[in-house]
Amino acid sequence: MATIDIHPHTTTHHDDHAHEHEHHHGNFWTNYVFSEDHKVIAKQFLITGMIWALIGGVLSVLFRLQLGFPDADLSWLKPILGGWLTPEGKIDPEFYLALVTMHGTIMVFFVLTAGLSGTFSNFLIPLQVGARDMASGFMNMLSYWFFFVSSVIMFISLFISTGPASGGWVIYPPLSALPQAMQGSGLGMTLWLVAMAIFIASSLLGSINYISTVINMRTKGMSFTRLPLTIWAFFFTAIIGILSFPVLFAAALLLIFDRSFGTSFYLSDIYIGGEALPNQGGSPILFQHLFWFLGHPEVYIVLLPALGITSEIIATNSRKPIFGYKAMVGSMLFIAILSFVVWAHHMFVTGMNPFLGSIFTLLTLIIAVPSAVKIFNYVTTLWKGNIRFTSAMLFSIGLVSFFLTGGITGIFLGNSAIDIQLHDTYFVVAHFHLVMGSASFFGMVAGVYHWFPKMFGRMLDEKLGYIHFWLTFVGVYLVFFPMHYIGIAGFPRRYYSWTNFETFSGFADLNMLVSAAAILTLSAQFIFLFNFIYSIFRGKVAPANPWNSNTLEWTTPRNPGHGNWPGEIPTVYRWPYDYSKPGAKDDFIPQHIPYSETPESNFPHENELIKLELNNETIKVEGKHGH
Amino acid sequence: MENSSAGEFKLIEEPEKPLAMEPRKFSMWLFMGSVIMLFAALTSAYIVREAEGNWVYFEMPPVFTISTIVILLSSVTMQWAYWSARKDNLGNLKLLLTITAVLGFAFLVLQWEGWTQLVAAKIYFVGNPSGSFLYVLTGVHALHIISAIVFLLIVVVAAYRLQVHAKKLVQLEMCTTYWHFLGGLWLYLFVFLLLYR
Numbered sequence: 001m002a003t004i005d006i007h008p009h010t011t012t013h014h015d016d017h018a019h020e021h022e023h024h025h026g027n028f029w030t031n032y033v034f035s036e037d038h039k040v041i042a043k044q045f046l047i048t049g050m051i052w053a054l055i056g057g058v059l060s061v062l063f064r065l066q067l068g069f070p071d072a073d074l075s076w077l078k079p080i081l082g083g084w085l086t087p088e089g090k091i092d093p094e095f096y097l098a099l100v101t102m103h104g105t106i107m108v109f110f111v112l113t114a115g116l117s118g119t120f121s122n123f124l125i126p127l128q129v130g131a132r133d134m135a136s137g138f139m140n141m142l143s144y145w146f147f148f149v150s151s152v153i154m155f156i157s158l159f160i161s162t163g164p165a166s167g168g169w170v171i172y173p174p175l176s177a178l179p180q181a182m183q184g185s186g187l188g189m190t191l192w193l194v195a196m197a198i199f200i201a202s203s204l205l206g207s208i209n210y211i212s213t214v215i216n217m218r219t220k221g222m223s224f225t226r227l228p229l230t231i232w233a234f235f236f237t238a239i240i241g242i243l244s245f246p247v248l249f250a251a252a253l254l255l256i257f258d259r260s261f262g263t264s265f266y267l268s269d270i271y272i273g274g275e276a277l278p279n280q281g282g283s284p285i286l287f288q289h290l291f292w293f294l295g296h297p298e299v300y301i302v303l304l305p306a307l308g309i310t311s312e313i314i315a316t317n318s319r320k321p322i323f324g325y326k327a328m329v330g331s332m333l334f335i336a337i338l339s340f341v342v343w344a345h346h347m348f349v350t351g352m353n354p355f356l357g358s359i360f361t362l363l364t365l366i367i368a369v370p371s372a373v374k375i376f377n378y379v380t381t382l383w384k385g386n387i388r389f390t391s392a393m394l395f396s397i398g399l400v401s402f403f404l405t406g407g408i409t410g411i412f413l414g415n416s417a418i419d420i421q422l423h424d425t426y427f428v429v430a431h432f433h434l435v436m437g438s439a440s441f442f443g444m445v446a447g448v449y450h451w452f453p454k455m456f457g458r459m460l461d462e463k464l465g466y467i468h469f470w471l472t473f474v475g476v477y478l479v480f481f482p483m484h485y486i487g488i489a490g491f492p493r494r495y496y497s498w499t500n501f502e503t504f505s506g507f508a509d510l511n512m513l514v515s516a517a518a519i520l521t522l523s524a525q526f527i528f529l530f531n532f533i534y535s536i537f538r539g540k541v542a543p544a545n546p547w548n549s550n551t552l553e554w555t556t557p558r559n560p561g562h563g564n565w566p567g568e569i570p571t572v573y574r575w576p577y578d579y580s581k582p583g584a585k586d587d588f589i590p591q592h593i594p595y596s597e598t599p600e601s602n603f604p605h606e607n608e609l610i611k612l613e614l615n616n617e618t619i620k621v622e623g624k625h626g627h
Numbered sequence: 628m629e630n631s632s633a634g635e636f637k638l639i640e641e642p643e644k645p646l647a648m649e650p651r652k653f654s655m656w657l658f659m660g661s662v663i664m665l666f667a668a669l670t671s672a673y674i675v676r677e678a679e680g681n682w683v684y685f686e687m688p689p690v691f692t693i694s695t696i697v698i699l700l701s702s703v704t705m706q707w708a709y710w711s712a713r714k715d716n717l718g719n720l721k722l723l724l725t726i727t728a729v730l731g732f733a734f735l736v737l738q739w740e741g742w743t744q745l746v747a748a749k750i751y752f753v754g755n756p757s758g759s760f761l762y763v764l765t766g767v768h769a770l771h772i773i774s775a776i777v778f779l780l781i782v783v784v785a786a787y788r789l790q791v792h793a794k795k796l797v798q799l800e801m802c803t804t805y806w807h808f809l810g811g812l813w814l815y816l817f818v819f820l821l822l823y824r
Contacts (some may be wrong), residue, residue: 135650208657216650246661250668255761265676265760281681281755286672292669438653 021388034145036137037562041144042123043455046448048151049115050529055442056106057522061515063099066091068515070499070508084163093496098184104169105192106429107437109199112148116444117241120305121210121234123451128228130219130570132563134592135212146202147227150195157191165192168494170295170476173266173287177258180272190236190259191303193252200252207245216240219552226591228551228576229315229322232329233308236336237301243340243521244297258282285350292343299436300339304332306443307374307403310396312576313450316549318385318392319587321577323377325534331370331377337383338367338577348419356414364414371407375400384588386580390547391465395446398473398526399439405433408482424494427487430480438476443474445528452532453546457559458539459610464531468524475521482510550576550590573609655801659808662771666812670819677823683755684824688744691702694737695817701730702810709803715793717786724783727806731776733749738769751799764816768809775809778802 035041037045062081062363065074074081075089084095086187122140126133134140157164166184167176171192179186213627214227214235233370254265258279264286322328344352344360365573378400387393410433412418422428452460491498498504545554555570570592578589584601595602596610676682708723742762745751750758782802785791791799 139654176716204658204661208654208661212650216648216653224683242661243664244658246665247668250665250672252674253767255762257752257759263756263759264754265672265756268681283676283679283682286676290668290672290673498657 012520017624034141036133036141038122038126038134038137039455039560039564041140042119044144045114045118045122045147047374048148049111049119049444050532052106052110052115052151054525054529055158056103056111056371057525059099059103061518062091062426062524063096063103064515064518065310066096066496068518069086070497091482093182094166095352095495097168097182098495099187101166101168101171101184102154102164105165105483107155108298108302109196110151110171112437112440112444113203113298114199116302116305116440117234117237117446118144118147118206119307119444119446120230120451121206121238124230124553125210125213125234126217127454127556127560127564128231128551128576129214129222130552130572131213131217131570132565134209135217143205143209143319144207146198150198153191153195153198157188157195160187160191162186162188164188170288170291172285172291173255173258174270177255177266178270178272178277179259179342192255193259197249197252200249203241203245205243210234210238210482210493211242216458219569219572225326226572226575229311229325229332230308230551233304233311233332233581236309236332237304239337240301240304241341244294244301247290248294251287251294254290255287256515278413285347285352288347288350289343292346293340295346296343297336297339299432302333302436302440303443304335306399306440307332308377309443309447309450310399312551313392313396313446314400315380315577315579316450316547317387317390318382318580320381320385320578322567323380323383324373325575325577327373328377331373334370335367338363338370342367342414344461345414345416345419345435348416349423354416361414367414368407368411373404375404375407384413387461391451391460391462391469392450392547393444394466394469394473395442395449399442399446400513401473402434402439402442402476403582406431406433406439410435421490422487424492425487426483426491426493429493430487433480433483434476438480442472448532450538450547451553452535454541454543454553454556454560457542458535459542459546460535460539461531468528468531471524471527472521475524478517479514479521482514486510486514498536546588546616548586548588550578552591555590555592574606645788651797652801652804655804659805662808662812665767666764666816668761670816673764673819676760677755680753682759683750685748685750685758687820687824688741688748688755690737690741690744691817691820693785694734694741695813697730697737698734698813701727701734702807704730705806707800709796712786712791712796712799713733713793716720717789717792720788724779726788728776728779728783731772731779731806735772735776738765741765741821748812752793761820764815764820768816771809775802775805780803783815 029039032040035044063075065072066618070090073089074085074091077258081091081095084092086092117379122134125131127536154164163185164184165171165176165188166182167189171189173183176185176189177191201463214231218227232236252349254263257294258265258267262278264282266278266284267277267282270277270279289621311322311328342360342364344356345364348357348360382397409427413428413431449465452458482625489504491504498507542558547554552570555568556564572588572591573594574591576591578584578601580587581589581598581601585596589598589601599607602610704727705725708720708727711717711719711723745758745761750761751760752762758768781803782791782799785798
C-alpha cells in the first residue's frame with residue numbers, strides 16, 4: 001500500500017514541476033542565448049547553419065568564377081579578397097585550393113551535419129516522441145556552444161594572412177602534416193584541426209542526447225513501431241555519429257602529434273627542397289583508413305536525416321500512409337550498418353591490395369539495395385496519392401530525384417576497375433554533390449518549409465517557395481549534370497586551371513555554363529533567405545496543424561513554451577501514417593486519437609486494442625482522483 | 628475502492644515503458660561506446676601500421692604489470708564501496724571511495740614511471756611509431772583516468788556530505804561503471820600491447 005501512496009504523489013510532484021517550468025520566465029540570456037530549451041537550441045543551430053551555408057555557397061561561386069571564366073578580370077572583387085587576387089586580377093592559386101577545402105569542410109560538417117542534424121534532431125525528437133525536452137538540456141546547450149566556438153575558430157581561419165587550410169577537406173598527410181608544404185598547411189591547418197576537435201565534441205554531446213531521448217523519454221504508447229520515420233532516421237544518424245566521430249578524433253589526434261610534436265605516424269621518407277626530413281616509419285595510407293572510417297559513415301550522417309524528413313513530408317502531402325514503414329526502417333538500419341564496411345572504396349587507387357578492392361566493391365554495391373528500397377517506397381507512396389504540392393513537398397520530390405540520379409553514378413564509382421578512370425575527376429564531384437550534397441540540402445530546406453510554422457508560428461510564403469524550388473532544382477542539375485561529361489573526359493578535380501592542357505580546352509564552354517548555373521543557384525537562395533526573415537515577422541499566422549499532419553508536434557500550441565505541452569503530454573494510440581484511412585471522417589487521424597473514437601475506420605485487430613485503451617481511460621480518471 | 632483501482636492503475640501502467648532507463652546512466656553508456664570507438668581506432672591503426680613493417684620492437688616497461696594490479700585492486704575497492712552504499716554502510720563507503728581515489732592516483736604515478744622507464748630504454752615519443760603509439764595509447768587512457776578521478780572526487784565529496792546512500796545511488800553507480808570500464812580498458816590495452824609488440 002505504501003508504494004501506491006508514493007507513486008501518485010511523485011507524479012503530482014512531477015507535473016507541478018513541469019508546470020512551474022512553463023511559467024518560468026528567465027532573462028534574455030537564459031531564454032535566447034544560453035537556453036536549455038530544445039526548440040531554441042534548434043533555431044540556434046538552424047541560423048548558424050544558414051550563415052555557414054551562405055559562406056560555403058559564396059566560396060563555391062568564387063572558385064567557379066576561376067574555373068568557368070579563367071581569363072576574366074576579377075579585380076572588382078578586390079574589396080572582399082584583397083591580397084588573394086594576383087596583380088592580373090586572378091584568384092591566387094593557393095587561395096583557390098583554400099576555397100575548395102573550406103567549401104567542402106563547411107558544407108559537410110557545419111551545414112549538413114550540424115545545421116541539419118542539429119536543427120531537426122533537436123527540434124523534432126522531443127516534439128515527436130512526446131517529451132518535455134531532451135534527456136539533458138545542459139548537455140544540449142553545451143553541444144550548441146561547442147559548435148559555436150568551433151565555428152568561430154573556423155571562421156577566423158578564413159582571415160589569417162597565410163589563409164585557411166587548403167589540403168582538401170580530407171586533409172591527407174603529408175600535405176596537411178608539413179607546414180612547409182604549402183601556406184595553408186601552417187596556422188590555417190592548425191585552426192582547422194582545433195575547430196574540428198571541438199566540433200567532434202559538440203557532435204558527440206548532441207548524438208548522446210538524441211539517442212538517450214529517443215529511447216528513454218517517449219510518451220505513453222509511443223512504441224518503436226509507432227515512431228515517425230524522422231525519429232528513426234535521427235536515431236540511426238546519432239548512432240552512426242557516436243561510432244564514427246571518435247575515429248576521426250583519433251586520426252586528427254595523431255595528425256596533431258605529427259604536425260606539432262615531430263612524431264611519424266603518417267610521415268616517412270620525405271624530401272623537401274632536397275633535404276630529407278627526420279620522420280621515418282609512418283604511413284599516409286593509415287590516415288586515409290582512419291579518415292574514411294569516419295568519412296564514409298559521415299555521408300549517411302548527412303543523408304539519413306534528410307531521408308527521414310522527406311519520408312514524413314511525402315507521406316503527409318500524398319495523404320497516404322508511407323509505403324512499407326518497416327522496409328523504410330529496415331533499409332535505414334541496413335544502410336547504417338553497411339556504411340561502416342565500405343570505407344576503402346575511397347582508396348581504390350592508393351595502392352591498396354586489389355583483393356581487398358574487390359571485397360569493398362561488393363560491399364559498396366550492396367548499398368544500392370536498401371537505397372533502391374527507399375526510392376521504390378517513395379515512389380509507391382506518391383503513386384495515386386492526393387498529392388499537395390507544397391514547397392516542402394516539391395523539395396522532397398527533388399530529393400528523391402537527386403538521390404536517384406546521384407545514386408546511379410555511385411554504382412559506377414563503387415566498382416574498383418572503373419574507378420581507376422574516374423577517380424578524382426569531376427565525375428566524382430558530380431556524384432557526391434547530387435547524392436549527398438544536393439539531396440541532403442533539399443531535405444534540409446524541405447524540413448524548414450514544413451516545420452517553419454511550428455518553429456516560428458507563421459507560414460513561409462508558398463509562391464516564393466515555388467520560385468525558390470524551381471530555380472534551385474534546375475540550377476543544381478545544370479551545375480552537376482555537365483560535370484559527369486567533364487569527368488568522363490578525364491578532368492581532374494581540385495585543379496586551378498586546365499588551360500595549359502590542349503586536351504581539356506574543348507570543355508571551356510561547358511565549364512562556363514556550370515559556373516553561370518552556380519551563380520543562378522546561389523542567387524535563388526536569397527529568395528529563400530528573404531522569405532525566411534520576412535515570414536518570421538510578417539508571415540501569415542499559422543493554424544495549429546497547417547498540413548493536417550498526424551504527428552505529435554502539431555498537438556502543441558502555436559508557439560509551444562518551455563515544456564512543449566501546457567497540460568499533460570498526449571498519449572499515443574496509433575502509428576503516425578493513418579492518412580486517408582478507409583471509412584474515416586477526415587483524411588488523417590493524428591497519433592493521439594484512440595481507436596475507441598474512430599470505430600468507423602478501425603481494422604479488426606485495432607478493435608481489439610480498444611479494450612486496452614478503455615482500461616487506460618478509466619485508470620486515468622482514477623489517477624486524477626488520487627491527487 | 629479508489630485505492631484499489633489506483634493499485635490496478637500502477638500494475639497496468641508500470642510495464643508500459645519497458646525500455647526506459649535513467650537517462651543520465653544511459654548517456655554514460657553511450658559515452659563509453661564512443662570511448663571504445665576511439666581506442667578501437669587507435670589499436671587498429673596500430674595493427675595496420677605494424678603489418679607494414681619498419682617497426683621497432685622493445686620490451687614493455689615492467690612497471691605496467693604493477694599498475695595493472697593497482698587498477699584491478701581499485702576496481703575491487705570501488706565495487707566494495709558501491710555494495711557498502713547499498714547497505715547504507717556509510718563509514719565503509721567513505722573509506723573505500725577514498726582508497727579507490729588514492730589507488731587511481733597511484734596508477735597515474737605508475738604510468739608516469741612507465742614512461743620514465745621507456746625514456747631510459749631510449750624509446751621516445753618522437754621516433755619509430757611503435758614507441759609513439761605506446762605513448763599515445765597510455766596517454767589517452769591516462770587522460771580518461773584523470774576524468775574518472777575528478778568524477779570520483781565529486782562522489783567522495785557527496786559521500787562525506789551524506790548525499791550518497793541506498794536511496795540515492797545514481798551518481799555512484801555511474802562512477803562505478805565508468806571506473807570498471809576504464810579498468811577493463813586498461814586490461815585490454817595491456818594484453819593488446821603484450822600480444823602486438
